[in-house]
Structures are given as structure tokens and as C-alpha cells.
Amino acid sequence: MHAALFSFFVAVFFSVFARAAPVTTQPVELLVFSPTITSPTAGIVWITNTKANVTWLTSNIPAEKQNTTGLLLLGYEANNSENLDIYHPLASQFPLAQGWVEFTVPSNLTYKNNYIVVLFGDSGNASPQFTITPNNATQS
Ligand SMILES: *[C@@H]1O[C@H](CO)[C@@H](O)[C@H](O)[C@H]1NC(C)=O
Ligand SMILES: *[C@@H]1O[C@H](CO)[C@@H](O)[C@H](O)[C@H]1NC(C)=O
Ligand SMILES: *[C@@H]1O[C@H](CO)[C@@H](O)[C@H](O)[C@H]1NC(C)=O
Ligand SMILES: *[C@@H]1O[C@H](CO)[C@@H](O)[C@H](O)[C@H]1NC(C)=O
Numbered sequence: 001m002h003a004a005l006f007s008f009f010v011a012v013f014f015s016v017f018a019r020a021a022p023v024t025t026q027p028v029e030l031l032v033f034s035p036t037i038t039s040p041t042a043g044i045v046w047i048t049n050t051k052a053n054v055t056w057l058t059s060n061i062p063a064e065k066q067n068t069t070g071l072l073l074l075g076y077e078a079n080n081s082e083n084l085d086i087y088h089p090l091a092s093q094f095p096l097a098q099g100w101v102e103f104t105v106p107s108n109l110t111y112k113n114n115y116i117v118v119l120f121g122d123s124g125n126a127s128p129q130f131t132i133t134p135n136n137a138t139q140s
Contacts, residue, residue, distance in 0.1 A: 033121040042128035049107040058099040071120040
């Protein structure tokens with residue numbers, strides 16, 4: 001599970017719990033779904049300005065989450081951070097039950113071999129590190 005988001009849920013849970021303690025407790029969402037990414041696998045290479053797929057397991061999607069849409073963010077692991085680019089999602093609003101999403105790798109990404117993607121359902125799951133390399137044929 002994505003650590004920052006997990007902390008967020010824990011914080012929300014305890015703040016709701018603390019505030020609601022004297023009165024009737026509201027139901028709290030504890031069923032957090034975190035899709036397991038099956039691709040990209042460690043070390044694969046994506047080329048800018050070409051199509052790529054991210055795939056994930058759908059077998060563990062709970063029935064209540066079948067209609068959830070996903071958000072796919074690109075980041076890179078450095079300085080003990082995922083450095084997620086929250087302003088430029090690779091894909092959003094796609095059905096999680098589909099198990100894959102196709103998109104074009106943004107043309108202006110620089111070479112790194114420590115890229116990751118994080119797929120958010122309610123919570124996020126990070127892929128292993130992989131490489132994106134500029135597509136020299138289509139660079140202007
Ligand atoms: C992504 O996956 C879909 C479904 O399997 C497939 O139709 C499509 O060709 C794939 N795209 C790429 C770039 O691999
Ligand atoms: C999911 O969406 C379908 C179609 O909109 C609807 O029939 C179904 O009840 C929804 N399921 C859940 C668990 O919300
Ligand atoms: C990591 O931290 C160092 C020192 O704070 C900084 O100079 C460097 O730019 C950071 N690297 C990345 C990839 O953020
Ligand atoms: C890539 O281009 C987008 C706009 O198309 C811009 O917002 C973004 O900052 C650029 N990213 C980099 C790493 O230059």
C-alpha cells in the first residue's frame with residue numbers, strides 16, 4: 001500500500017473516531033482497495049511518444065469496488081521519495097475492473113532508469129522501477 005495514503009487513512013480514521021467517540025459513530029470506510037500492478041515489470045523500457053500499457057490484477061477487486069475508476073501517476077524513486085507527478089497523470093477515470101489502460105508516453109520526459117507508476121484505486125500501489133528513454137526518431 002502507498003505509505004503516504006495509508007497514513008492519511010489512518011489519520012482520518014483516528015480523527016473520525018476521536019470526534020465521534022461521545023456520540024454514535026459514523027460508519028468508517030476501512031475496505032481499502034489497492035490494485036497489484038503486473039506491468040511494467042522491473043527494468044522494462046518505455047519510449048516517449050509511443051503507446052504503453054499498464055496492467056494490474058482484477059481478481060482481488062471487491063464487489064463494492066467493481067465500478068471504481070483509477071488514476072495512474074508517473075514518478076521516479078529518488079531521495080527516498082516517489083516524486084509523483086500529480087499534475088500530469090498518465091491516465092485517469094478508467095475502469096479499474098478492466099485490468100489495463102493504454103496511453104501515450106509523454107514526449108517531453110527525460111531519460112531515467114528509476115521511473116515508477118502508481119495506480120490509485122482507493123489506495124495506491126507502485127510498480128517496480130523501469131526506464132523511459134527519449135524517442136530520438138520523433139524528437140523535434
Ligand atoms: C494494451 O492492452 C490492450 C488489451 O490487451 C491491447 O489491445 C493493446 O494493444 C495494448 N497496447 C500496447 C501498446 O501494448
Ligand atoms: C456498477 O455500475 C453498474 C452500471 O452502472 C450498476 O448496475 C451496478 O449496480 C454498480 N455496482 C456497484 C457495486 O455499485
Ligand atoms: C536529492 O537531494 C539532493 C540534496 O538535497 C538534491 O541536490 C538532488 O537534486 C535531489 N535529487 C532528486 C532527484 O530530487
Ligand atoms: C511536459 O509538457 C507539459 C505540457 O504539455 C508540461 O506541463 C510539463 O511540465 C512538461 N514536463 C516536463 C518534465 O518538462
